[in-house]
Amino acid sequence: MSTKTNKSTADRLFEVDYYRVALYGTLVVMLAFFLAPIETGIVTSFKTQTAVAETLPFLPAGGEGFTLSKWNTAIDVLSRGLLNSLAFAVPATLLSGLLGSITAYGLTLVNWRGQVAVLTLFVAGIFIPYQAVLVPLSKFWGVYVQLGKSLGFFWATTGISKDYAALIELTVTHVAYGLPMCTILFRSYYKSMSTEMMEAARLDGATLRKIYQRIVFPLSKPMFAVVFIYQFTQIWNDLLFALILVSSSSSPAAPIVLILSGLGSSMEGTDFALRMAGAFTAAIPTLIVYILFGDKFAKGVAS
Amino acid sequence: MFDSFRTVTRQLVGGEDHRTSADSDDEIRTDGGVAESRRRTGSSGGVLKAVRDRFGEDFLESTPFWLPTFLLMSLFVYGSIGWNFLISLTDFEGFAQEPDYSNLDFEMYVQAVTSEAVQTAVVNTFALLVAFTVVCLAFGMVLAILVDRGIRFENTFRTIYLLPMSLSFVVTAQFWLWMYNPTNGIVNMFFGVFGLGPYDFIGNPNLVLAAVIFALVWQFSGYTMVVYLASLRAIPTEHYEAAQVDGASTVKMYWRVIVPQLKNATISASVVLMVFALKAFDFLYSLVGNFRPPNGSDILATKMVREAFQNQNWAYGSAIAVLLFALALAIIGPYLFHQYKHDNL
Numbered sequence: 001m002s003t004k005t006n007k008s009t010a011d012r013l014f015e016v017d018y019y020r021v022a023l024y025g026t027l028v029v030m031l032a033f034f035l036a037p038i039e040t041g042i043v044t045s046f047k048t049q050t051a052v053a054e055t056l057p058f059l060p061a062g063g064e065g066f067t068l069s070k071w072n073t074a075i076d077v078l079s080r081g082l083l084n085s086l087a088f089a090v091p092a093t094l095l096s097g098l099l100g101s102i103t104a105y106g107l108t109l110v111n112w113r114g115q116v117a118v119l120t121l122f123v124a125g126i127f128i129p130y131q132a133v134l135v136p137l138s139k140f141w142g143v144y145v146q147l148g149k150s151l152g153f154f155w156a157t158t159g160i161s162k163d164y165a166a167l168i169e170l171t172v173t174h175v176a177y178g179l180p181m182c183t184i185l186f187r188s189y190y191k192s193m194s195t196e197m198m199e200a201a202r203l204d205g206a207t208l209r210k211i212y213q214r215i216v217f218p219l220s221k222p223m224f225a226v227v228f229i230y231q232f233t234q235i236w237n238d239l240l241f242a243l244i245l246v247s248s249s250s251s252p253a254a255p256i257v258l259i260l261s262g263l264g265s266s267m268e269g270t271d272f273a274l275r276m277a278g279a280f281t282a283a284i285p286t287l288i289v290y291i292l293f294g295d296k297f298a299k300g301v302a303s
Numbered sequence: 304m305f306d307s308f309r310t311v312t313r314q315l316v317g318g319e320d321h322r323t324s325a326d327s328d329d330e331i332r333t334d335g336g337v338a339e340s341r342r343r344t345g346s347s348g349g350v351l352k353a354v355r356d357r358f359g360e361d362f363l364e365s366t367p368f369w370l371p372t373f374l375l376m377s378l379f380v381y382g383s384i385g386w387n388f389l390i391s392l393t394d395f396e397g398f399a400q401e402p403d404y405s406n407l408d409f410e411m412y413v414q415a416v417t418s419e420a421v422q423t424a425v426v427n428t429f430a431l432l433v434a435f436t437v438v439c440l441a442f443g444m445v446l447a448i449l450v451d452r453g454i455r456f457e458n459t460f461r462t463i464y465l466l467p468m469s470l471s472f473v474v475t476a477q478f479w480l481w482m483y484n485p486t487n488g489i490v491n492m493f494f495g496v497f498g499l500g501p502y503d504f505i506g507n508p509n510l511v512l513a514a515v516i517f518a519l520v521w522q523f524s525g526y527t528m529v530v531y532l533a534s535l536r537a538i539p540t541e542h543y544e545a546a547q548v549d550g551a552s553t554v555k556m557y558w559r560v561i562v563p564q565l566k567n568a569t570i571s572a573s574v575v576l577m578v579f580a581l582k583a584f585d586f587l588y589s590l591v592g593n594f595r596p597p598n599g600s601d602i603l604a605t606k607m608v609r610e611a612f613q614n615q616n617w618a619y620g621s622a623i624a625v626l627l628f629a630l631a632l633a634i635i636g637p638y639l640f641h642q643y644k645h646d647n648l
Contacts, residue, residue, distance in 0.1 A: 023449065125376055131603070136386040
């Protein structure tokens with residue numbers, strides 16, 4: 001009797017193990033699938049031209065085939081773009097996050113009739129294909145609001161090249177088109193917030209501004225982290241606006257993705273090692289953000 | 304007209320049970336807020352009072368918070384869409400500074416709809432949207448179910464599955480160009496194991512769209528996994544237990560009991576995936592570093608940008624953009640309406 005029970009337990013154990021092995025096996029295969037393009041990219045970026053052609057793409061090259069020169073070239077070419085990207089991505093992220101929070105406050109925690117209609121317009125703004133605004137956008141900055149001209153005194157007095165006006169254009173553009181997403185992210189957070197404290201403060205005669213400063217803003221800190229991470233990734237990674245507003249990768253104000261998109265291709269063929277090194281250089285800021293705050297990034301994309 | 308608007312908004316605002324409705328709000332506030340509101344009524348004219356009556360007591364004080372950003376966003380989003388439509392009715396092209404608005408017609412639309420290149424782009428756009436969304440959903444759901452089976456190192460698996468999404472299209476396009484490389488790419492080595500290939504995935508017009516979709520699935524199935532995972536965690540454990548007591552196999556349990564409960568997650572994830580798919584422009588542009596994507600992968604987004612910014616057919620590009628916008632609206636519109644009706648905004 002007892003041996004029988006033992007046996008069936010052992011059977012079950014074996015069964016469970018078998019199932020677990022299959023489960024973890026699948027998970028690891030998936031891991032390989034998701035990491036393969038990144039892994040082959042890393043090893044290739046350290047290879048010489050001949051090693052790229054002669055060694056297996058997923059194995060690192062040793063000795064003769066190993067080189068840092070591709071990384072040197074990539075960083076040389078892209079460092080200008082790295083700084084440009086930071087120069088508009090950081091202010092645009094901070095601004096759109098802060099404005100989104102204030103907007104969501106006015107549309108969620110303050111009660112007035114008709115706010116759902118305004119909100120609907122914000123939500124719809126998330127889903128717009130940007131192609132539908134590109135021609136007016138380029139004419140708006142290129143013909144009607146020429147920051148290179150209208151801010152002439154600024155460029156003249158500081159001695160900064162007029163080309164950098166594109167960075168201001170990119171900042172404003174990214175803030176305007178990022179606002180819907182930021183507002184909705186904050187709104188979903190504010191909807192679940194308890195309004196008791198705010199109502200009490202209101203009864204005591206506090207203005208809406210005071211309530212935001214003293215109660216809502218301090219409580220929003222976790223959401224600010226989520227929004228900033230999401231926005232920074234989006235703005236840093238965006239090519240379309242950079243392409244339309246800066247137009248040439250040789251411009252001194254070219255963002256990093258714009259320079260990268262033309263890197264390593266010449267008449268002789270594609271220099272894959274250089275491309276991989278460049279791709280990683282451009283990805284490093286978002287990768288750092290992702291590795292440090294991955295859970296917050298997941299939260300941002302899930303909501 | 305205004306009355307009907309008012310009843311609609313009232314129903315919407317008042318319909319939210321978890322918040323005090325506008326009317327009861329007034330009642331609550333009579334105690335403490337009466338002095339202030341009397342003072343305000345006294346100092347302001349009848350118009351302000353009417354506005355307050357219509358939109359609620361806090362309306363005016365709330366405008367500085369949302370109105371400036373709303374105007375900025377509206378100018379850039381809705382103003383541009385309207386302007387884009389207007390430009391699409393003109394014959395604007397070349398180096399002219401401004402379109403000539405005196406002669407408006409739908410000529411550009413006729414030209415676009417009858418153009419074979421645009422028709423191909425429409426077909427490709429649909430194929431990309433549908434295939435990408437369906438495969439991403441299915442793959443992401445499988446990943447979510449696997450990760451949800453009480454595994455160890457769950458966080459590590461999840462983080463790595465989601466990792467590609469944090470990368471730019473420009474970066475992932477470089478990776479996949481190398482992966483698909485006919486002479487030395489991993490994908491061709493994989494097929495080589497089975498004695499197949501090598502295939503020129505990017506150069507072959509019949510393969511390129513599938514190759515692009517596969518790369519995009521790689522980048523975004525982590526996203527669907529995260530969405531499904533959140534939804535799976537919300538299902539009470541009793542549902543799993545009840546199915547197991549009934550003797551259902553694991554596969555049957557998921558198919559009959561669990562998957563149907565993921566409907567809402569599926570809807571919202573597919574809407575977001577379609578938005579990502581519409582942004583595939585960045586990926587296609589970066590594959591070649593050029594306005595003309597690989598042969599066989601031209602979608603409306605790439606066609607529009609090429610016509611406008613390379614060929615400077617501004618009006619024609621605008622017309623294609625309107626077609627793309629209509630396509631997006633046909634997908635997003637019903638979703639937004641549904642959310643609006645169920646007060647999920």
